[in-house]
Amino acid sequence: MSALREKKAWRALEKHQPDVAKHHLRDLFADDPGRTERYKAEAAGWHLDYARHRITDETLKHLFALARECGLEARRDAMFAGEKVNTTEQRAALHVALRAPAREVIKVDGENVVPEVHAVLKRMAAFANEIREGKWLGFTGRPIRNIVNVGIGGSDLGPVMAFEALRHFSDRKLQLRFVSNVDYTDFAEAVHDFRPDETLFIIASKTFTTLETMTNAHSARDWLMAAAGGDKKAVAKHFVALSTNEKAVEDFGISTDHMYGFWDWVGGRYSMDSAIGLSTMIAIGPNAFRDMLAGFHAMDEHFRTTPLEKNLPVIMGLLGVWYNDFFGAETVAVLPYEQYLKRFPAYLQQLTMESNGKHVTVEGATVDYNTGPIYWGEPGTNGQHSFYQLIHQGTRLIPCDFIGFAKSLNPYGRHHDLLIANVIAQAEALAFGKTLQQVKDEGINDELAPHRVFEGNRPSTLLLTDRLSPTALGSLIALYEHLVFTQATIWNINPFDQWGVELGKQLALRVVDEIESPRKSLSHDSATNATISWYRKARSKSSPTLDVAQSKPPQSVLVLDIGGTHVKAMVSGNPKELKIKSSRTLTPETMLKQLRPLIRSWKYDAVSIGYPGPLLHECIAQDPHNLGKGWVGFNFENAFGRPVKLINDAAMQALGSYEGGRMLFLGLGTGLGTAFIVDGIVEPMELAHLPYKKTTFEDYVGERGLKRLGKKKWQAHVLDVIKQMQAALEPDYVVIGGGNVHELDTLPKDVRRGDNNNAFAGGFRLWENKA
Numbered sequence: 001m002s003a004l005r006e007k008k009a010w011r012a013l014e015k016h017q018p019d020v021a022k023h024h025l026r027d028l029f030a031d032d033p034g035r036t037e038r039y040k041a042e043a044a045g046w047h048l049d050y051a052r053h054r055i056t057d058e059t060l061k062h063l064f065a066l067a068r069e070c071g072l073e074a075r076r077d078a079m080f081a082g083e084k085v086n087t088t089e090q091r092a093a094l095h096v097a098l099r100a101p102a103r104e105v106i107k108v109d110g111e112n113v114v115p116e117v118h119a120v121l122k123r124m125a126a127f128a129n130e131i132r133e134g135k136w137l138g139f140t141g142r143p144i145r146n147i148v149n150v151g152i153g154g155s156d157l158g159p160v161m162a163f164e165a166l167r168h169f170s171d172r173k174l175q176l177r178f179v180s181n182v183d184y185t186d187f188a189e190a191v192h193d194f195r196p197d198e199t200l201f202i203i204a205s206k207t208f209t210t211l212e213t214m215t216n217a218h219s220a221r222d223w224l225m226a227a228a229g230g231d232k233k234a235v236a237k238h239f240v241a242l243s244t245n246e247k248a249v250e251d252f253g254i255s256t257d258h259m260y261g262f263w264d265w266v267g268g269r270y271s272m273d274s275a276i277g278l279s280t281m282i283a284i285g286p287n288a289f290r291d292m293l294a295g296f297h298a299m300d301e302h303f304r305t306t307p308l309e310k311n312l313p314v315i316m317g318l319l320g321v322w323y324n325d326f327f328g329a330e331t332v333a334v335l336p337y338e339q340y341l342k343r344f345p346a347y348l349q350q351l352t353m354e355s356n357g358k359h360v361t362v363e364g365a366t367v368d369y370n371t372g373p374i375y376w377g378e379p380g381t382n383g384q385h386s387f388y389q390l391i392h393q394g395t396r397l398i399p400c401d402f403i404g405f406a407k408s409l410n411p412y413g414r415h416h417d418l419l420i421a422n423v424i425a426q427a428e429a430l431a432f433g434k435t436l437q438q439v440k441d442e443g444i445n446d447e448l449a450p451h452r453v454f455e456g457n458r459p460s461t462l463l464l465t466d467r468l469s470p471t472a473l474g475s476l477i478a479l480y481e482h483l484v485f486t487q488a489t490i491w492n493i494n495p496f497d498q499w500g501v502e503l504g505k506q507l508a509l510r511v512v513d514e515i516e517s518p519r520k521s522l523s524h525d526s527a528t529n530a531t532i533s534w535y536r537k538a539r540s541k542s543s544p545t546l547d548v549a550q551s552k553p554p555q556s557v558l559v560l561d562i563g564g565t566h567v568k569a570m571v572s573g574n575p576k577e578l579k580i581k582s583s584r585t586l587t588p589e590t591m592l593k594q595l596r597p598l599i600r601s602w603k604y605d606a607v608s609i610g611y612p613g614p615l616l617h618e619c620i621a622q623d624p625h626n627l628g629k630g631w632v633g634f635n636f637e638n639a640f641g642r643p644v645k646l647i648n649d650a651a652m653q654a655l656g657s658y659e660g661g662r663m664l665f666l667g668l669g670t671g672l673g674t675a676f677i678v679d680g681i682v683e684p685m686e687l688a689h690l691p692y693k694k695t696t697f698e699d700y701v702g703e704r705g706l707k708r709l710g711k712k713k714w715q716a717h718v719l720d721v722i723k724q725m726q727a728a729l730e731p732d733y734v735v736i737g738g739g740n741v742h743e744l745d746t747l748p749k750d751v752r753r754g755d756n757n758n759a760f761a762g763g764f765r766l767w768e769n770k771a
């Protein structure tokens with residue numbers, strides 16, 4: 001049995017629990033009306049009402065005893081003193097230093113960190129003011145008006161939550177958006193209506209190595225470079241970094257003049273009041289940011305100095321332990337009755353669950369009790385019309401934290417009274433419910449009555465304050481930070497590491513490598529192998545869903561005709577053809593690298609690609625004979641960010657040349673392309689490598705054959721090949737295309753020359769509804 005379960009107070013709580021569990025909150029209130037007065041506390045302007053909990057004085061006595069037995073006060077003091085309480089990473093956890101007044105001294109490894117904190121805040125304030133005053137200019141000289149914070153986890157959730165929470169105090173001339181997901185959609189939607197020359201990217205990453213953030217940061221830089229004509233100097237005007245990793249920031253191309261640092265003793269989820277809060281400071285201004293820090297500090301001081309019995313984070317933390325470990329409650333619902341706090345539950349999920357989702361003690365022993373519960377929630381009153389039913393009448397015990405404000409930031413009519421009436425009513429209904437007798441007394445018939453019964457006895461906390469302000473937000477966050485710490489101390493776990501997110505990250509890197517190198521053999525379990533195989537295949541196919549969504553043909557199509565000598569490109573509505581050279585080493589990446597700058601100004605919403613090799617189910621089945629490697633499995637849709645149809649190059653030219661009936665198409669180019677169309681159905685064929693004479697058809701009639709045999713003999717072989725194919729396939733007519741069609745002096749009956757531009761016509765046709 002673990003040391004925790006052996007503790008005197010833990011055992012006393014176990015023994016005491018049935019005595020409490022058998023009582024309904026109705027009885028507890030009836031027997032002890034004075035509990036309302038006793039079960040409340042105040043801190044930093046917040047009023048905590050915890051009377052509606054399934055507790056008695058005795059419960060509280062044991063809970064506070066447990067906190068003392070677990071050494072809460074000593075561990076708290078160790079944290080505030082800068083000791084390395086994050087034992088698995090050998091670091092201090094000193095987020096409290098981020099909001100310490102300048103006069104305070106907090107040492108890490110013997111050095112006072114408070115002056116550094118204030119120096120960074122000062123630099124941040126100067127920068128924030130430049131942006132807010134329109135003095136920070138983009139690469140065309142226009143002022144910055146759009147701010148995009150690129151980060152994830154603690155480098156995103158805190159900033160987003162704070163921006164939403166304090167939007168009322170923000171400068172409305174500025175647009176703030178947040179990009180976190182590695183899904184490119186997040187980035188694309190964030191910037192879709194922004195001018196690059198008015199947009200500042202804040203790359204927020206403690207480590208500056210996080211895959212999602214760095215991928216988004218590179219895409220942001222590409223987006224800017226495309227608009228700035230590749231002028232690298234623009235980066236300095238449009239990128240700043242928030243990080244602890246100077247080298248990685250410089251390697252990315254951001255000078256340390258534009259970097260705002262913090263320290264390894266600030267955990268990601270405890271960092272929103274560090275440099276990571278730069279977006280918040282730009283939005284609300286340095287003064288309001290300082291108010292927020294003051295709010296944090298007020299709660300820190302309360303936690304540090306107030307006796308446990310009156311200490312808000314301690315009381316709330318212990319109540320959480322009570323339900324989690326003695327009532328088997330698995331979740332906590334956080335229900336802010338304030339629209340501006342809509343992202344607060346999401347923020348709290350990382351703070352609580354990344355901190356206390358641990359299965360071993362500080363010493364590494366597996367725990368035999370439950371640790372961190374699941375946090376979730378939505379702003380009221382919206383949640384009332386979705387999941388509250390389960391809280392009221394379901395079979396699970398879900399303690400609720402209600403957060404409310406006496407005043408609205410947008411007062412109008414009865415709105416706010418109605419909002420607050422709902423919080424109060426919910427807490428009442430949860431605690432006291434409605435008995436069968438009460439239901440019947442209301443005249444409800446026996447059949448319906450059980451459905452209308454509310455058991456009640458559901459605990460809830462009310463956290464109330466005057467109004468949502470930067471200060472109130474700061475102290476609310478600090479309250480939950482210290483609640484998490486209190487619980488971690490009871491459970492004897494380390495709330496400051498997050499090894500649990502590592503394995504998935506490592507495996508993802510391995511899987512992405514396997515996805516992008518489709519010839520690599522797979523050595524995972526059979527389920528993982530099967531999913532990777534499915535994705536490898538599916539990713540390079542054009543999407544039927546996209547096609548269906550495009551029930552209207554796209555307005556404009558880019559066609560690429562990839563050949564052994566050239567890659568040609570054309571966009572519909574513009575007869576200009578563009579060419580780049582291809583070679584035996586051309587890969588999709590090198591092709592796109594050359595093409596991108598040339599077609600940057602072209603507008604198109606779909607792409608057709610004529611590919612010089614075999615396809616299977618519209619996927620590239622084999623690398624081309626005459627080009628480089630890496631074509632199989634290459635995701636062209638991702639590369640273009642648009643739907644892509646792949647077709648064999650000969651088939652594409654054939655489609656452009658088709659005039660009905662049975663048509664055989666032969667493309668005489670570097671190789672020999674072949675396709676057959678019957679009644680509009682295109683059947684690409686790989687006849688080129690079938691045996692002919694001493695080698696293959698292609699060896700005689702392709703470019704190599706022309707060079708080796710000379711024009712005369714080559715012509716004779718071409719005519720022979722046409723004859724053989726006519727005999728075998730019985731087409732109504734044959735179209736000869738490809739670059740070398742001009743080397744043919746005469747053509748037999750039912751054979752005509754195709755026009756090379758028909759490749760483009762075929763590519764455009766692919767997107768017509770009937771194609």
Ligand SMILES: O=P(O)(O)OC[C@H]1O[C@](O)(CO)[C@@H](O)[C@@H]1O
Nearest residue numbers: 152153154155205206207210268
């Ligand atoms: O700020 P970084 O280093 O990019 O990390 C982002 C997030 O990733 C994690 O390390 C793991 O999810 C979080 O703790 C952190 O907030």
